[in-house]
Amino acid sequence: MTANLHLWLIPLLPLIGAAINGLLGKKFSRPAIVAVALSFCGAAFAMALWIAAQFSSLLTPHLETLASWLRAGNLQIDFAFQLDQLSLIMLLVVTGVGFLIHIYSVGYMWEEGGFYRFFSYLNLFMFFMLTLVLASNYLVMFIGWEGVGLASYLLIGFWFTKDSAASAGKKAFIVNRIGDFGFLVGLFLMIKHFGSLNFDQVFFSVGRLPSTPETTALLTSIGLLLMVGACGKSAQIPLYVWLPDAMEGPTPVSALIHAATMVTAGVYMVARSHVIFEHAPLALMVVAIIGTLTALFAATIGICQTDIKKVLAYSTISQLGYMFMACGVGAFSMGIFHLMTHAFFKGLLFLAAGSVIHSIGGEQDMRKMGGLRTKIPWTFWTMTAATFAISGFWPFAGFFSKDAILWKAYSSPFGSWVFWFIGVFTAFLTSFYMFRLWFLTFFGEYRGEQSHAETHAGVPAPHGDGHDNEHHGIHESPKVMLIPLVILAVLSVTGGWIGSERFDRFLSPVFHPGATTAILGEAQTSVEPPQNQDKEHGASEGLLTTISILAAFLGFGLAWLFYHQRPQLPEEIAESLGGFYRAVANKYYVDQLYAILFVTPLIDGSRDILWHSVDQDVIDATVNSSAEGAERVSDSLRHMQSGNLRSYAGWVALGAAAVIAYMIWTGVR
Amino acid sequence: MLHLILFLAFGAVCVAGAVNLLVQRHPINSALSLVVVMGALAGEYLLLGAEFLGAIQVIVYAGAIMVLFVFVIMLLNAGEEERTKGSRVALLFGVPGMLAGSLLIAWVLLHSDMGSVEVGALLGSPKAIARLLFHDFLLPFEVTSVLVLIAIMGAVVLAARSEVAQPKQEKEN
Amino acid sequence: MVPLSYYLVLSGILFASGVTGFLIKRNLITIFMSIELMLNGVNLSFVAFAAHWQKLSGQVFVFFVMVVAAAEAAVGLAIIISVFRTRQTLNVDQVNLLKL
Helix, strand or coil, X not given: CCCCCCCCHHHHHHHHHHHHHHHHHHHCCHHHHHHHHHHHXXXXXXXXXXXXXXXXXXXXXXXXXXXXXXXXXXXEEEEEEEECHHHHHHHHHHHHHHHHXXXXXHHXXXXXXXXXXXXXXXXXXXXXXXXXHHECXXXXXXXXXXXXXXXXXXXXXXXXXXXXXXHHHHHHHHHHHHHXXXXXXXXXXXXXXXXXXXXXXXXXXXXXXXXXXXXHHHHHHHHHHHXXXXXXXXXXXXXXXXXXXXHHCCHHHHHHHHHHCHHHHHXXXXXXXHHHHHCCHHHHHHHXXXXXXXXXXXXXXXXXXXXXXXXXXXXXXXXXXXXXXXXXXXXXXXXXXXXXXXXXXXXXXXHHHHHHHHHCCCCCEHHHCCCCCCCCHHHHHHHHHHHHHHHCCCCCHHHHXXXXXXXXXXXXXXXXXXXXXXXXXXXXXXXXXXXXXXXXXXXXXXXXXXXXXXXCCXXXXXXXXXXXXXXXXXXXXXHHHHHHHHHHHHHHHHCCCCCHHHHHHHHXXXXXXXXXXXXXXXXXXXXXXXXXXXXXXXXXXXXXXXXXXXXXXXXXXXXXXXXXXCCCHHHHHHHHXXXXXXXXXXXXXXXXXXXXXXXXXXXXXXXXXXXXXXXXXXXXXXXXXXXXXXXXXHHHHHHHCCCCHHHHHHHHHHHHHXXXXXXXXXXXX | CHHHHHHHHHHHHHHHHHXXXXXXXXXXHHHHHHHHHHHHHHHHHHXXXXXXXXXXXXXXXXXXXXHHHHHHHHHHCCCCCCCCCCCHHHHHHHHHHHHHHHHHHHHHHHCCCCCEECCCCCCCCHHHHHHHHHHCCHHHHHHHHHHXXXXXXXXXXXXXXXXXXXXXXXXXX | CXXXXXXXXXXXXXXXXXXXXXXXXCEHHHHHHHHXXXXXXXXXXXXXXXXXXXXXXXXXXXXXXXXXXXXXHHHHHHHHHHHHHHHCCCEHHHCCCCCC
């Protein structure tokens, strides 16, 4: 008999915190708000740790049903949660990194207005994200899915009085919605063909399907539709456009939602649905192609961005592409491994970037930074750790996960050397733009306007309305912001040391449930994973690893050359590349393209057709004209009440004659 | 044969009286025409054998009700009618409508075979009427007597002079 | 040997004349007399049918109609007198306080 872990408490605790802060927080003092937010989030983290401690004694997957929800014919969906190795890892990542970012936000947002609102939204986000990872059926996962989109919208548009922030929030939500539509249609297909949305039942049914062209087509459709949803949520081509705009939100938001947790929900969902994808090789190929292309595409844009947060945003898109590449070649556990290490170093990068921005009074343009390493040493060293991690240097965390992905991309039966090659090239680009950021921010001469000794009346503070510049000059961030940086830095260094084989073994009950006990019984016809079927390779793993390390060094070297030794080189090259450079710097004009293709026609159509023609001219006109018609009719009928006796008598006589005539007529027949 | 001639004679007088009522401008002339109509109708009743009713028609209708009308006309000194703007509906639709209706009815009636009536076919002697009245129709008889009582009271109240009413009200106040 | 329909047509003529008078005339009293004319027409119809169907209750009904007509005439004339006292006119077109 499995113990009752009260899994439902884990999402519920942050929800309570969100409710308290949201409803009553306006009257609380700042310490009180912080206490509420941190205690509930911390409690969730503590529960996660407690569960992890006793995890080995649990029978997995561990299901807990809270209450029954929907019952329609044969379809039954409950509020049910499950715990297995995959959700445990996600749980620890979400609660752990989330808790650290909560702590960081205390310092970052201390001088902002709407303090209680921010923490309420953060806790709300935690609730939805935890619902998502703990769900045991697709519909509860969808609640979390939609909810994190909502929280993202609220947090991106936190400074809603700023037009750009409000628009960015809208853009994020709408693009997400497009993905959600695909997700939903996929769910409908599942309901129709499998009669259930529970993970175990769906995967069981998928496993039992005979492999005919029709079933393969069905599974491919479901897989592709789920991928559409994942593209929206995890910012892959073609639905990635919201993520760079989402940088309008406060930096802790970018760290938590758009680096560590929400955008990884797509990867989690694809990994969770691995059974479906494994039975639909075409969908798997599409996942891999989208992931690889996105990785390359975003990396090329990232090398030309000047805003520090935008560089990190495109970097996130690119790294997410790696995760999808991993899933697409069947190495789901490697995708999750990279998800975990990415949460560490990308979260750290964003938080450190926030610390940098905070220290120079709100400036985000890297061209106005420089030489900061002596002035903000803690930030510098932690960010250095993260930069080396993301570039894939040994022995930092990113090396292990990225290298595992590249190896699998080459060697898996679903993979190919094309994926590997693009992945290595993208790793080179990643290293290049990250070290470019590193050099521009911390080395060289300070090019900005903040002075570091005298009182200054304020550079404009684009990252906050209420950020007053009482902190004169460039200063290190307060300890409450630095401690999470240090913790994440330690994780960025050590997080990969578990090694990809051990990680894979840990997750094998989820992805390769061949021999492990499960409640699915003996119908284990899931595709045997590609681990033992690595194709005959012409190159050994060691050679490929060496190449990827070389790529990282190459990127570092090039960045050192361009931005440390000869700073005038980049401009010369940019000018010589002319239009091509401009295209990349303008993000390939994708936003403009979407505006022409979709946004403008939609807005114009809505305004001209739906608003003017339909709403005004048809609906309003109908209502108005019926009112006018009633008015006209009553106006003419009014004359009957003339007060004139004789006219009344006349009407009576007329009516009587008509009735008599009718009676005679029918009587005569 | 004689029956038909008498019927037509009395009928012609009826119609003439009715038309005269419409044509005359002074109400007293109309009232007198109505008396003529009622007299002729009494004749028709006799032809149909309703002797009691014929007598009642003359005594009550022509003798009491029409006298009442004449009294009121004289009391109010109602003069000749003035020409005022009438009702378009009444003139345009009412009159033609009614005429058309009645023409239609007349046409239908005349073309249908309903049988004929003999002179004095049903003798409505006072005895027979009284037998019905006090046996089968006793309740309506008593009710109508109450109705007459109410009518008397109503007429007295409505027609009483306002000076008579006001001192009473002052006394009550 | 007069056909019943003749009586009915005569009755109809009287009734129609009553309605016409009601619609045409302007003097309240004349209008009231037209109503009496209508009643008379109906009475004739009743008596004719009573004779046709050999049922005396038709004549009794006429009796009641006459009683009601008497009561109605009394009350109606009383009302006309009141109207005359308040409006100082017997012209029905001028009794139009209900006009909008």
